[in-house]
Amino acid sequence: MENALEFLLEQAKERENQAALALGQARSELDGYYQQLEQIEKYRLDYCHQLVDRGQNGLNASQYAHLNRFLTTLDETLSKQKQAESHFKDQVANCEQNWFDSRKNRRSYEWLIEKKQNEKQRAQNQREQKQMDEFSTLQFNRHRFN
Template sequence: MSNQALALILERAKDDEDKASLALNQARVERENYYIQLQQIEQYRLDYCRQLSERGQQGLTASSYGHLQKFLNQLDETLTKQKQAASQFDFQVEQCSEHWHEMRKKRRSIEWLLEKKQTERQQFLDRQEQKMMDEFATLQFARRMSIKR
């Protein structure tokens, strides 16, 4: 495969790695936002329970208490659903991370191959140069010997 073709493949691999990196960063941001939202809901629930307790000390009707308790149950259900979604966000980050590592490995392999081909090319050129120098030295020696005769 030519160096030019490998260079094009390398550019494509770099683009793929960049895209994978962006996807990984996006997945991390989404997971972080999820945890912030979860924390806000938990904090809201705590604040609501504190207010419910304060209002309960002042006296509540059974009807009011029932409505407040129903809302608290809804908050608990929301928290349960939110906590179940955590594994999905973690899984997405894990998948994106694995994909990014694969793209990085692919890019590095192509770079290694290019470097190997360049090293081989340089070694070939060095051998060619050495061969020409040896031939030149042999011709000079042969001329000197023919002049001395």
């Protein structure tokens, strides 16, 4: 029974470690997402400043249309990126829940093993106490009759 519990505990520890790694990876991907989003927003802002500067120097309709199309493409990219945010946040939340569950599972096995060890120790203590009592009774009876 103890070997089986130890085996289950080791497997639970491995699942918890894997869950922790997955959580770290999900958080890293979310951070990467935010960095990429920030870069696109910065690029868009820089591009808008360039558009204003060029506009002050004069743009023909074709140049303006080209620059405006590019800005529209950036806006669409930003919109798609922002829609992806929920995917990354959900992934982190799912990994956190998996990690919490696996940690709880590991702790349950540890508690059960500790409980079994305590019961075993208690039984050993009771056996020893019984032997001591029997020995004391024998010693007492020997002295009484001698």
